[in-house]
Amino acid sequence: MHASHSWRVTLQAVFLFVFAGISARAQDSEIRIGAVLPITGKESKIGGAYKAATELAVKEVNDAGGLLVRGKKMKVDLRLLDDTSDAAKSAQLVEQLIVQQKVHAVIGGYGSQLVQAQSVVPERYGIPFISGGAGASSIYGRSKWVFGTLSPVENLAETQMDFLFDLVKQRKLKAPLKISLLRENTEHGKDFQKGVREFVNAHPKQFSIVLDESFELYAPDFRPLLMRVEAAKGDLFMCDAHLEDYIAMHRTYTQMGLYHQMVTYGARGADEAGRKALGAATDYIFASGWWSDLLPYPQVKAFNAKWKAATGNNPQWYHACAYETVRALFAAIQNAGSLQPDAIRNALARLVLKDSILPGGVLRFSKTGEATLPFVVTQNKPAGKLDLVWPKAAKTGEPVAPIPR
Amino acid sequence: MKAFKASLWAASAIFVLAAPRFLDRGTLNDLWNLAFAVILASAWNLLGGFAGQVSLGYSVFLGIGAYTTVLLSLRGVDPFLTLPLGAILAAAFSFVIGLPAFRLRGPYFTIATIGVAEAVRVCASSVSFTGGSSGLRMPAGSFDFNLNYFSMVVLAILVVALAAYIKRSAFGRALAAIKQDIDAAEALGVNSTRFKLAAHALSAAVVALAGSLYAINFQYIAPGSVFDFRLSLSIVLMPILGGVGTVIGPVLGAIIFSTLQIKLLSIPALRDSFLFIYGGLLILVMLYEPHGLVGVGRRLAALAASAFGTNRRIPDAG
Numbered sequence: 002m003h004a005s006h007s008w009r010v011t012l013q014a015v016f017l018f019v020f021a022g023i024s025a026r027a028q029d030s031e032i033r034i035g036a037v038l039p040i041t042g043k044e045s046k047i048g049g050a051y052k053a054a055t056e057l058a059v060k061e062v063n064d065a066g067g068l069l070v071r072g073k074k075m076k077v078d079l080r081l082l083d084d085t086s087d088a089a090k091s092a093q094l095v096e097q098l099i100v101q102q103k104v105h106a107v108i109g110g111y112g113s114q115l116v117q118a119q120s121v122v123p124e125r126y127g128i129p130f131i132s133g134g135a136g137a138s139s140i141y142g143r144s145k146w147v148f149g150t151l152s153p154v155e156n157l158a159e160t161q162m163d164f165l166f167d168l169v170k171q172r173k174l175k176a177p178l179k180i181s182l183l184r185e186n187t188e189h190g191k192d193f194q195k196g197v198r199e200f201v202n203a204h205p206k207q208f209s210i211v212l213d214e215s216f217e218l219y220a221p222d223f224r225p226l227l228m229r230v231e232a233a234k235g236d237l238f239m240c241d242a243h244l245e246d247y248i249a250m251h252r253t254y255t256q257m258g259l260y261h262q263m264v265t266y267g268a269r270g271a272d273e274a275g276r277k278a279l280g281a282a283t284d285y286i287f288a289s290g291w292w293s294d295l296l297p298y299p300q301v302k303a304f305n306a307k308w309k310a311a312t313g314n315n316p317q318w319y320h321a322c323a324y325e326t327v328r329a330l331f332a333a334i335q336n337a338g339s340l341q342p343d344a345i346r347n348a349l350a351r352l353v354l355k356d357s358i359l360p361g362g363v364l365r366f367s368k369t370g371e372a373t374l375p376f377v378v379t380q381n382k383p384a385g386k387l388d389l390v391w392p393k394a395a396k397t398g399e400p401v402a403p404i405p406r
Numbered sequence: 407m408k409a410f411k412a413s414l415w416a417a418s419a420i421f422v423l424a425a426p427r428f429l430d431r432g433t434l435n436d437l438w439n440l441a442f443a444v445i446l447a448s449a450w451n452l453l454g455g456f457a458g459q460v461s462l463g464y465s466v467f468l469g470i471g472a473y474t475t476v477l478l479s480l481r482g483v484d485p486f487l488t489l490p491l492g493a494i495l496a497a498a499f500s501f502v503i504g505l506p507a508f509r510l511r512g513p514y515f516t517i518a519t520i521g522v523a524e525a526v527r528v529c530a531s532s533v534s535f536t537g538g539s540s541g542l543r544m545p546a547g548s549f550d551f552n553l554n555y556f557s558m559v560v561l562a563i564l565v566v567a568l569a570a571y572i573k574r575s576a577f578g579r580a581l582a583a584i585k586q587d588i589d590a591a592e593a594l595g596v597n598s599t600r601f602k603l604a605a606h607a608l609s610a611a612v613v614a615l616a617g618s619l620y621a622i623n624f625q626y627i628a629p630g631s632v633f634d635f636r637l638s639l640s641i642v643l644m645p646i647l648g649g650v651g652t653v654i655g656p657v658l659g660a661i662i663f664s665t666l667q668i669k670l671l672s673i674p675a676l677r678d679s680f681l682f683i684y685g686g687l688l689i690l691v692m693l694y695e696p697h698g699l700v701g702v703g704r705r706l707a708a709l710a711a712s713a714f715g716t717n718r719r720i721p722d723a724g
Contacts, residue, residue, distance in 0.1 A: 087630075087631065087634070087636075088541070088626070088628050088630060088631045089624060089631040089632075092624055092626060093435075093439070093624075096435060097432065097435070100430075100431045100432040100435060101432035101435075113540065114539060114540050114541065114628060114630070117540060117541065117543070117626060117628075118541075118624070118626045118628070118631070121543060121544075121624070121625040121626050125549060125551075137540070139540075143543075143546060185539060186531060186532060186534075186538030186539050186540075187538055187539045187540040188537075188540040189540070190538075191538075191540075215532075215538065217528060217531040217532055217539060218531065218539035218630070
């Protein structure tokens with residue numbers, strides 16, 4: 002045989018054998034938990050935080066000897082993969098964890114658009130899936146295997162409107178108020194828009210929407226959009242954006258010298274990354290969140306101390322949500338007393354986590370698999386201070402409205 | 407020797423077609439990914455490799471195929487019946503791009519294709535019928551992995567066979583002439599625009615078919631995934647790594663690319679090294695062997711030939 006053909010024969014042989022290998026099955030002496038997170042790429046800022054919190058929750062359990070299943074303690078083997086903030090890769094990796102690594106359950110990623118892609122996979126294989134980083138309602142209710150600890154974004158918007166309405170009732174803001182409403186062109190953004198619109202329709206004397214526009218996720222330039230905001234002459238600026246877009250948009254907002262009586266970027270505003278990037282420009286922004294370290298529960302104080310001891314920093318809402326997601330899954334596994342997918346799934350559906358650090362203090366899932374917990378509202382204050390301003394019963398400071406010029 | 411080569415290709419084809427009988431689902435997933443990569447790389451090679459027209463906008467065609475399938479499936483059409491329409495739409499769009507873009511040459515053509523792809527991605531993210539940045543999901547209950555596997559593998563086999571046929575056909579020789587010297591080819595009576603448009607349309611249709619099958623298998627698409635520039639880049643990198651203008655080069659490039667992507671990403675210690683390793687390989691290829699792995703093979707063959715004292719001409723690896 003000629004030499005030029007030898008290498009081709011060899012390569013084809015390699016091709017045949019590389020893919021003929023059958024992945025080794027691990028024994029069920031440990032609990033294999035898969036997680037796919039955006040540790041690099043556009044969502045890496047918060048994805049990295051989810052990773053740290055997930056690992057802390059797993060470490061705590063393993064340090065305590067593991068989870069009690071079938072009467073014996075079993076350690077948790079966390080198989081955490083990076084989807085590089087790529088939706089297609091995210092779904093592929095979830096499939097890989099289920100099919101090749103034979104995980105018992107999967108922890109979903111951060112970002113509704115990434116979790117949306119992941120959430121189609123668990124149904125195919127019948128594996129429990131729980132996400133702590135996706136609030137878009139369209140993800141839930143399609144598969145009995147999919148759960149999420151973030152309450153619907155629509156409720157987030159309603160909470161913000163309740164807060165603003167209360168400011169009107171307190172005469173801090175004068176009705177009627179014109180709203181400039183911006184949203185990312187995602188399911189997350191649509192839910193936010195729906196929540197605001199429904200409230201405005203129910204309160205036409207107090208609120209009206211003068212601008213309602215969407216923008217591309219990770220848009221490169223917000224100036225044209227903000228010029229339309231300027232022209233609309235709204236009293237309130239309400240936007241739903243991811244962290245990267247919030248930082249980019251508010252930088253442009255500040256450079257353009259725009260002013261509104263109240264400003265929000267949905268769940269963004271209190272984020273440490275945003276405050277570091279934008280400094281005093283973030284003062285008085287209010288945000289609705291799935292959690293705040295200012296919540297007056299003893300379990301929250303304990304978590305704050307634990308997180309600070311482990312990392313040296315104060316926890317953010319995404320740390321808490323990621324941590325609580327893992328805790329919810331582990332509680333379900335222990336309640337199930339089994340590693341069978343059906344048993345874990347049913348335990349998740351029935352779960353009532355009474356010492357939850359999330360608002361309300363009790364975590365449970367609705368019929369669609371989505372948690373429905375109250376939201377909190379925080380407002381940034383000068384010098385890096387942050388106050389919990391809603392619900393009133395838990396507030397740590399008075400809301401400042403309108404924003405001083 | 408031709409019979410031996412043909413039997414090896416046939417054995418490979420039989421292996422992948424029979425694989426569901428003896429391989430586990432995880433390995434089949436890998437083979438599905440490999441077949442997908444082979445289709446994209448080989449389809450791009452029809453224009454980029456055979457005719458030397460380097461387009462960085464092939465994700466557009468993948469997106470057109472994928473969106474055609476999902477949008478029609480959501481309206482009750484059987485997903486597999488949507489494949490021809492996706493291919494036709496992509497081929498038609500390739501004319502829309504190609505007619506003005508083929509007036510440009512070299513890097514200007516490449517830049518134009520990047521511009522078109524980015525424009526399409528931004529538009530797809532901004533309009534609502536694509537689901538915006540959130541994308542769209544296939545209707546529930548339309549998933550059959552075995553069918554998806556066979557569809558992708560059969561398409562990959564057909565595309566490689568098509569590439570081999572074209573390379574030896576008059577059409578392939580015309581493309582090769584265009585690649586060598588477009589002015590000389592024109593002078594010899596080759597209508598370069600017509601041939602380039604035909605190769606572009608053919609490769610676009612093939613990529614759209616792969617896009618449709620991608621949507622059927624993943625059940626979810628978004629502009630950020632199917633119109634992603636990184637995807638366009640990957641499509642180009644595979645043949646470059648394997649060897650542009652050959653039949654086996656894109657296949658080799660696809661094997662390395664998909665293996666690196668899937669295997670390394672699943673190893674925590676190596677997951678961040680995927681781009682580093684791939685980038686390193688590319689630098690090595692560009693510096694030392696512009697013909698890719700096929701070129702390396704030729705060199706090894708030449709060394710072996712001289713070592714054994716034979717003095718035969720080294721045949722074309724494709």
